[in-house]
Amino acid sequence: MWQNDGWNVRVRLGVLTPHADVGPESELRAMAPADVGIHAARVPFGAMRPGGEMDKTIPLAPIRAFAEPPYVDEATERLAAAPLAAIGFAFTSSAYVIGASGEEAMLERLYTRAGGIPVVATCTAMVDALRTVGASRLSLVDPPWFDAELNALGRRYYETAGFAVPFSVPCPLPSGQTLVRPDELYDWVSAHVPDSADAVVLGGNGFRAVGVVERLEARLGRPVLTPNQVLLWAMLRAAGTSTDDVAGYGRLFALAGPAPFPASSPGPGGRV
Incomplete structure (x- = not known):
C-alpha cells in the first residue's frame, strides 16, 4: 500500500489570499476532506508586512486596492493554469469597501482572467x-x-x-x-x-x-x-461536488441550498 501523496483527489480548488496571510489556507485545509486539494496564489496586500504583521487597524486604501488590477488579476490567471475546478477570493473586507456592485464587477473580471473557471468570493458566498x-x-x-x-x-x-x-x-x-x-x-x-x-x-x-x-x-x-467556511462551501458547490462530507464545521455543509448558477455561462456576481 502506497502512502497518500495528495495526487488522487476528486477536485482541486484554488484560493487567492493576501501574500503574508496564512489564515485562509490553514482553515480551508483543516476543513476540506482528504480528497479535496487546496492550492493558493498570493496577492500583494499593502497593509501586511513580512511575518504577517499588521497595524492594530487596517486602512481602507490597501483594502480597496487588493480587489483592483493588476495583482489579483495576474494571480488569478497564473492560478487558473493549474487543473482547478473552482477558485475562491479569500478576502472579506474589499467587498465591504467596494460594495456588492463592485464585487460583482471584480468577479466578472476574474472569471475572464481564469479562462472560464468558476470564481467565488467570500461575501457573495456569505449571502448565499x-x-x-x-x-x-x-x-x-x-x-x-x-x-x-x-x-x-x-x-x-x-x-x-x-x-x-x-x-x-x-x-x-x-x-x-x-x-x-x-x-x-x-x-x-x-x-x-x-x-x-x-x-x-x-x-x-x-x-x-x-x-x-x-x-x-x-x-x-x-x-x-x-468567511473560510462559506468560501469552501461555495467553491465545492461551484465545482459540482458534494459538501455534506465536511464534518465538524457547522450545519451549513449538510445543506445543499439552491443550485449555485448555470455551468455554461457567468451567473450573478460573475460566480461562474
Whole structure:
C-alpha cells in the first residue's frame, strides 16, 4: 500500500489570499476532506508586512486596492493554469469597501482572467449561505483589526443584501492574527452576541474562527458562519461536488441550498 501523496483527489480548488496571510489556507485545509486539494496564489496586500504583521487597524486604501488590477488579476490567471475546478477570493473586507456592485464587477473580471473557471468570493458566498440557512437577521462580529468605519461598511453590505443587522462590532480581542485564541473567541461571542439575530457571522478570512463553529452553534442554537467556511462551501458547490462530507464545521455543509448558477455561462456576481 502506497502512502497518500495528495495526487488522487476528486477536485482541486484554488484560493487567492493576501501574500503574508496564512489564515485562509490553514482553515480551508483543516476543513476540506482528504480528497479535496487546496492550492493558493498570493496577492500583494499593502497593509501586511513580512511575518504577517499588521497595524492594530487596517486602512481602507490597501483594502480597496487588493480587489483592483493588476495583482489579483495576474494571480488569478497564473492560478487558473493549474487543473482547478473552482477558485475562491479569500478576502472579506474589499467587498465591504467596494460594495456588492463592485464585487460583482471584480468577479466578472476574474472569471475572464481564469479562462472560464468558476470564481467565488467570500461575501457573495456569505449571502448565499445566509439565505440557505434561512437567516434574515444577523450578528456581525468582525476581527479586531477592522475599525468602526470598516465594520459599518460591512453592516451596510449585508443590509443592502436584504438582511437586518441588529448587532455589528469589531471583536475587542487582541489585534493580531496570531493573537486570536479559539477559547477566547468562543467565550466573547457566547457572552456578547444577542438573541435578536438568527445567525452569527464572523467576518474576515484572516480571523481564526472555524474551530469554534460547531461548539458555538451548539451553545447559541443558531447557525454560525465564517468567511473560510462559506468560501469552501461555495467553491465545492461551484465545482459540482458534494459538501455534506465536511464534518465538524457547522450545519451549513449538510445543506445543499439552491443550485449555485448555470455551468455554461457567468451567473450573478460573475460566480461562474
